[in-house]
Amino acid sequence: MAESLTADLNDDALDARRVTAILDAVDAGDTGLLTALLEPLHAADIADVLEQISPSERRDLVALWSGEIDGEILSELDDAIRDEVIAALSPTELSEAMRELDTDDVVDILEDMDVPQQGIILDALDDADRFAVQQALGYPEGSAGRLMQREVVIAPEHWTVGEAIDHLRNSDRLPDQFYHVILVDPRMKPLGYATLGRILSSKRETKLRDILEDGFRTVKATEEEEDVAYFFNQYHMISCPVVDADDRLVGVITIDDAMNVLDEEHHEDVLLLAGVGEESSIADGIRETVRQRFPWLFVNLIAANLSALVIGQFHGTISAIVALAALMPIVASMGGNAGTQSLTVAVRALATRDLTTSNAMRVVRREAAVGVINGLGFASVMAIVGWLGYGSAMLGVVIGMAMIVNLFVAALAGTLVPLTLNRMGLDPALSSGTFVTTMTDLMGFFVSLGLATLVLV
Amino acid sequence: MAESLTADLNDDALDARRVTAILDAVDAGDTGLLTALLEPLHAADIADVLEQISPSERRDLVALWSGEIDGEILSELDDAIRDEVIAALSPTELSEAMRELDTDDVVDILEDMDVPQQGIILDALDDADRFAVQQALGYPEGSAGRLMQREVVIAPEHWTVGEAIDHLRNSDRLPDQFYHVILVDPRMKPLGYATLGRILSSKRETKLRDILEDGFRTVKATEEEEDVAYFFNQYHMISCPVVDADDRLVGVITIDDAMNVLDEEHHEDVLLLAGVGEESSIADGIRETVRQRFPWLFVNLIAANLSALVIGQFHGTISAIVALAALMPIVASMGGNAGTQSLTVAVRALATRDLTTSNAMRVVRREAAVGVINGLGFASVMAIVGWLGYGSAMLGVVIGMAMIVNLFVAALAGTLVPLTLNRMGLDPALSSGTFVTTMTDLMGFFVSLGLATLVLV
Structure with a gap:
């Protein structure tokens, strides 16, 4: 019967229809059908199924099928899901699963666990493997020693x-x-x-x-x-x-x-x-996701309130020329986008080591030149928009000049922030985005309102 | 003499000191020293040197060393730089370089060239290789047929x-x-x-x-x-x-x-x-970089002007409560950041196929819930900021409520835009960023000013 139900599915492919069939089998509590559906899949695909279904579906599936969950499936799972699945296995099931793995895979699983849980798994290994795993754990996290297999030819x-x-x-x-x-x-x-x-x-x-x-x-x-x-x-x-x-x-x-x-x-x-915790996964729950994203957004909230303080200083200017309230966000937005462009190119080039001390100055100069050239183009557009749309060419010129300044700042910040983080031994991607857009927001509002105060009021 | 000058450099490593030494040798026109410095390097590192130096330095280096530039170096180069280097080689040098490559590498170089240039290289190959390369070029660009080597065991x-x-x-x-x-x-x-x-x-x-x-x-x-x-x-x-x-x-x-x-x-x-042309490289010149970035920024300029139009509709409200001009960008900025978070997680999960039709709805619900929960937190902060900083708790409440709405919109847009692009067979990363921030800007300004008009004016 299991065969006839699975016969019209692709041989060994994981697709939405198979996932639906798997969930139906879990619902029905049909272990035989579940095995018929999961067994032909590669361990990596079974891990994907476990990651894609909801936490309650996952609990039910693991309860039905825990005896079949082997070491290979465990080593393919996301950390968060793996902890969940391991907690649902009996000590015997867990040690059987771990014994069949190469030592580098055991290390990979163990290094994310707390010490008591590590102890249970280490006890389950035979002496030679335990020794090898403990030696590997002696190397720093994220080092070649953790990554290597000890079996050599x-x-x-x-x-x-x-x-x-x-x-x-x-x-x-x-x-x-x-x-x-x-x-x-x-x-x-x-x-x-x-x-x-x-x-x-x-x-x-x-x-x-x-x-x-x-x-x-x-x-x-x-x-x-x-x-x-x-x-x-x-x-x-x-x-x-x-x-x-x-x-x-x-x-x-x-x-x-x-x-x-x-x-x-x-x-x-x-x-x-993007300001998302590096450990985040599509399988995380709501609470975990809030916990990861709130801090970054909170930093941005502080930064945005700083911008609001700057704008508040120009209360009089905005009262006099209300159109500025509509136009100044354009300057900030363009700066943020241009800064993100420069930043992304720099972060990627640092990662691939195409950006080094040999060419850093040339890249900074290029970005600055590109910022000014693009700024000149957009400033011309804004002069026309100011004249036709807001009845004041001068207003457009002020916004345009602010844009040239802000695109120049965006280019410098987008390149120098990651270069500096990298020089300090930090990950150049680390919160660079928030930092750069904070600078371009502040500059965007300050320069448009400052220029407007000098020229127009 | 070359030996003594190179003796204090690391064996075969590419670092800033070696690059400086290479440029000095080029300046001095000393081919022997240049060879002593470049020869120990892997072809990939020599390609990196060519990519990191300035266009004029590159011209001088290639002029001095063109006889030594082999196929492996060519196949490691960025497309743009490769065209430049190939143009500087004599037909004999070029065909010698190509003849030593595996057919898949020849295909990789050829597919970026225009037809007359392809012809020159094809003519340089022996019959069997030419036939293999032409067959590979018969497969669509970006297909397995282009990627494979034809030599099998x-x-x-x-x-x-x-x-x-x-x-x-x-x-x-x-x-x-x-x-x-x-x-x-x-x-x-x-x-x-x-x-x-x-x-x-x-x-x-x-x-x-x-x-x-x-x-x-x-x-x-x-x-x-x-x-x-x-x-x-x-x-x-x-x-x-x-x-x-x-x-x-x-x-x-x-x-x-x-x-x-x-x-x-x-x-x-x-x-x-990030809205940067996918072909862009750290080695591109100013003109090329402007050409890649201007169009994306121009789209953003139009989007930002749309936001300005929306703001313009609330002229009366802003005149009445100028503090709104300072506070409404906060709502837009928070929406943009939250949208980028959702978007990035979704684009990555689509790329790794962790986001599928099986879990899409659950992910959308999660993102929406996270948006509302974070929104509630930030709204409370803004209520206090409005009360203490702007002398109006109600102003803070309005901004806070606008933020809840906008974080909800950001979550939906950040998830649904890439899912829709993917469903349409397009790259989910394609300009999603501009699209999502345009929506969060529009919503941010519209909701804050709209609510303020209803409640405060």
């Missing part, structure tokens, strides 16, 4: 292709994924690596040292993971040996982990730029 | 590990990068693949079909590259066979290409959200 420098192949055939525990054989000296210092492709296509008597790849690079275990991700992306690496302070091989990072980090870094940057 | 389904190894040892032209041997039937339909690691660690007599990977997936050559990148990221794939409409193997995509696409997609999304 190595060979002494004098080996031939044939010796390496024989060794691999006799190894009883190889990593799930490996792409190179790393040559090490007797002290475990990595000397280079050969791709499996080169090994497979070379004769048995070929020396490994004769088929090493050019441009061999290693990273330190204490290196930040975002720097590691940058290396992978910049140098098109597929795996990278990790060494300790004494240059001894301690693990290897593979490209799928690096791709993951790159993806998370992007995610954080985009959310930070 | 295949085996008939009945082969053993030993037969596969012997075949690889006798192949004279293998791809630079390959991670699987793909099993095909006599019609070239792919049946599965074995990782090189499994092949290397299995006995010679093992059948390939017994060591195939679980969860084998292929993509169609016409599939969009961003969907391909999603597959790689979601399913942790390392390479993926590409098939034509008849399910025959035509090529393979590797993870480094997918990572590149993912990176570019992120880049485009961030820039589009």
Whole structure:
């Protein structure tokens, strides 16, 4: 029966119809049908289902299906949802799930937990794995040491292709994924690596040292993971040996982990730029979302009240020329938009390391020039709008001149704020947006009203 | 002499000191020193140097060093800079550079060129490569067919590990990068693949079909590259066979290409959200930058003038209560910020496919609830500000109520605009920002002034 109900769904694809069918099965309490619907899916897709449904649906699904939730599904889940699911598993289910994972995945799950919960999982691991996980947790959070897998495939420098192949055939525990054989000296210092492709296509008597790849690079275990991700992306690496302070091989990072980090870094940057907590997820509840967004908006409320104070100083001018109340927000809005443009380009270029001390001054000059040129164009438009729409060309000219000044300020702020944050070792995306729009709002109102007071009143 | 000058630089790292040294060598016209400084660098770093220096410095560097600029450097360059560098190469230098590249990299360079320039490069290729490149160009831009390399490593389904190894040892032209041997039937339909690691660690007599990977997936050559990148990221794939409409193997995509696409997609999304042309680069000149940003700002200028029209309708109210001119921008600003928060979360979740038809309504409800709750909090603050700062609690209450309405509108607009764009098959990041802030500006001014007219005047 389960087969007939699932027969018209796509083989193994996750789409809205399958999610509906899954929820129906949960409603009906039909574990057999639920398994028939979930089993063909990749663990990443099952995790997506758990993330997309509502908290109560999730509770019901996990209650019905907790025995089938394996380590791979757990490691694909968002942190917040994962805590929820783990809390619903029995200690036996949880330790079974964790035992089948590679150590780097166990570390990834463990590092977000509090100590007592970590203890339960560590106790469930066998001795060798527990030791490996504890060693990894000894490296700083967000470091290469946390990201690497400890299982490495190595060979002494004098080996031939044939010796390496024989060794691999006799190894009883190889990593799930490996792409190179790393040559090490007797002290475990990595000397280079050969791709499996080169090994497979070379004769048995070929020396490994004769088929090493050019441009061999290693990273330190204490290196930040975002720097590691940058290396992978910049140098098109597929795996990278990790060494300790004494240059001894301690693990290897593979490209799928690096791709993951790159993806998370992007995610954080985009959310930070918009003033949203970097940990936020589409699966968060209302309370969690309010908690994340309120502080940033509150900062903006203070900033906006500062602008209101500035405007309040020009009470007399606005009373005299009420049209200013309509026109001055245009200056602020244009500044905010132009500032956001400069800011976004600068933050991205810093992330990809295309913006460095070598070209920072040239970029600042370019942004300033672009601000003034765009400002001149928009000022002309506003002069005409003032003349035709508000019966005063001079009013338009004042607004236009304020706009030139504000676009210049926007260009400088949009570029210098992230450059400064970066120089200070902070994330350049961190609240730059609020900072830049506060400056352009303040300048926009101050300059339009100030100029109007000087020229028109 | 070159050695002593370069000795105190880091081995092969690109930093500001090396860039300065490179520019000094260019100034001095010292080709030997220039080569000593550039040669140890990875092609990607040399491309970064070319992107970071000014146009005139770039011209001088290329003039001195054009013979050494190889295909790899060209394929790492930004489009705009690449055109510049290619224009400075002689036809012989250009064709030599192109001949050493894999066909997918040649396609990547060619697709941005106009037809006569494409012709020059195609003529420089040997017949087999030209044919492969022309076939790839037959697939739509941004499709898997453009992204794939045509060099594949295949085996008939009945082969053993030993037969596969012997075949690889006798192949004279293998791809630079390959991670699987793909099993095909006599019609070239792919049946599965074995990782090189499994092949290397299995006995010679093992059948390939017994060591195939679980969860084998292929993509169609016409599939969009961003969907391909999603597959790689979601399913942790390392390479993926590409098939034509008849399910025959035509090529393979590797993870480094997918990572590149993912990176570019992120880049485009961030820039589009900020209203910056998606092609823009930190290396663009002033003219190009003005050309990219002016149109988006012009749209915003029109939107801002619409807001001014709305404000203008309340001339009488503002004359009566000038403090409104100071307070109403707060409502607009808060709406803009809250809308950007909702928008960014929605655009990101659409990109990662965490926001689907299954949970869209729940997310819209959540955003609306968060908007109202935050609005209530900020409204209380504004009531106090109105009372203490402007001598009128009622003025603060009006502003506060306007804020609740506007944060509700911001939540809906920030979520529904990207969902609608996505449903229409457009990029949800496309100008969503301008659209949402236009709505929150209009609503912010209209509701604050409208309520004030009803309640206070």
